[in-house]
Amino acid sequence: MSARVEAVASKALGGERISADEALVLLERADLVTLGALADLARRRLHPDRVVTYIIDRNVNYTNVCNAFCTFCAFYRPPHHDEGYVLSFETIEKKVQETYELGGNQILLQGGHNPELKIEYYEDLFRRLKTRFPDLWLHALSPPEIVHIHKVSRITIPETLERLRAAGLASLPGGGAEILVDSVRKRMMKNKASSDEWLGVMEEAHRQGLRSTATMMFGHIETRADRIEHLAKLRGLQDRTGGFTAFIGWTFQPGHTEMGGTEATTVEYLRTMAVGMGGTAATPAALLLLNPTEEECEFKLPSFTESASWDVVIDTAHPIGILSGFRLPAGPVKVGPYQALAMKRVS
Numbered sequence: 274m275s276a277r278v279e280a281v282a283s284k285a286l287g288g289e290r291i292s293a294d295e296a297l298v299l300l301e302r303a304d305l306v307t308l309g310a311l312a313d314l315a316r317r318r319l320h321p322d323r324v325v326t327y328i329i330d331r332n333v334n335y336t337n338v339c340n341a342f343c344t345f346c347a348f349y350r351p352p353h354h355d356e357g358y359v360l361s362f363e364t365i366e367k368k369v370q371e372t373y374e375l376g377g378n379q380i381l382l383q384g385g386h387n388p389e390l391k392i393e394y395y396e397d398l399f400r401r402l403k404t405r406f407p408d409l410w411l412h413a414l415s416p417p418e419i420v421h422i423h424k425v426s427r428i429t430i431p432e433t434l435e436r437l438r439a440a441g442l443a444s445l446p447g448g449g450a451e452i453l454v455d456s457v458r459k460r461m462m463k464n465k466a467s468s469d470e471w472l473g474v475m476e477e478a479h480r481q482g483l484r485s486t487a488t489m490m491f492g493h494i495e496t497r498a499d500r501i502e503h504l505a506k507l508r509g510l511q512d513r514t515g516g517f518t519a520f521i522g523w524t525f526q527p528g529h530t531e532m533g534g535t536e537a538t539t540v541e542y543l544r545t546m547a548v549g550m551g552g553t554a555a556t557p558a559a560l561l562l563l564n565p566t567e568e569e570c571e572f573k574l575p576s577f578t579e580s581a582s583w584d585v586v587i588d589t590a591h592p593i594g595i596l597s598g599f600r601l602p603a604g605p606v607k608v609g610p611y612q613a614l615a616m617k618r619v620s
């Protein structure tokens with residue numbers, strides 16, 4: 274281990290907050306085992322009770338029509354394309370019903386920037402869903418969608434969020450962040466929220482009492498320094514609002530995209546997540562990033578409406594890699610007031 278890496282690692286080991294420059298040293302030069310150990314230590318400091326939590330939800334993409342033209346996206350179809358769609362309210366309701374039947378009550382609702390859909394469409398949809406499913410948790414509309422709705426509806430961002438909240442919006446997914454560095458964004462998308470717009474929507478949402486997640490899509494044209502800049506911007510906002518409850522990172526999937534290229538390796542993914550955050554909302558192993566409190570996490574704990582075996586729970590929960598190293602308690606799942614699925618780490 275080089276002297277520089279050792280100095281930064283010692284700082285993290287001692288519980289000191291590291292700078293963005295120091296995080297870059299770790300990301301570029303520390304070995305994976307060291308990174309993993311430091312991340313795990315940070316997680317244990319934040320959550321010594323060793324409990325992690327999960328949410329069961331379903332992603333529903335209400336439209337694939339989009340005028341943002343991201344070169345990394347294989348999902349969208351431009352306006353007026355033969356394969357463009359907007360799901361009917363009945364179809365979305367059916368998908369929600371299926372989610373309830375599998376034990377979930379959260380829907381992550383996201384879609385393209387469809388120029389035909391103004392604020393009234395979302396208000397009608399949310400009100401209809403909340404009428405039929407009163408306890409549905411609508412985790413809906415990423416910041417770029419909020420910016421798009423504000424523009425096509427000719428209303429301000431605060432009003433957009435206020436009206437969506439009044440109609441049933443419960444929290445915001447952190448999608449559309451990709452890499453929060455505008456020189457990178459300009460090279461991979463034509464008509465999408467800037468870094469400041471993404472952060473501004475999140476700050477306003479947090480100010481209004483909404484909580485949100487944060488994401489990063491990496492392994493494309495960005496550098497490791499860009500990833501650290503992205504993480505530092507998220508940390509800066511988290512310092513101001515404390516409104517992020519989870520950090521989710523994923524690698525660019527090049528298949529069928531205009532951008533093309535190759536996928537980042539698993540090792541690169543693990544290194545980046547260790548520096549950014551390892552684990553889930555309730556278990557941030559943050560060397561650099563987030564520190565949600567248990568209270569902030571509780572709102573999005575999963576929904577099991579009746580006791581079930583742990584096997585059923587795990588089969589229906591997100592297949593998160595950190596399941597390894599955990600042992601499941603014997604007996605049926607006990608459903609708590611927040612319908613929490615908690616797994617005690619025993620190793």
Ligand code: SF4
Nearest residue numbers: 339341343346349385
């Ligand atoms: S905003 Fe970009 S990533 Fe999202 S659907 Fe449109 S083209 Fe795809």
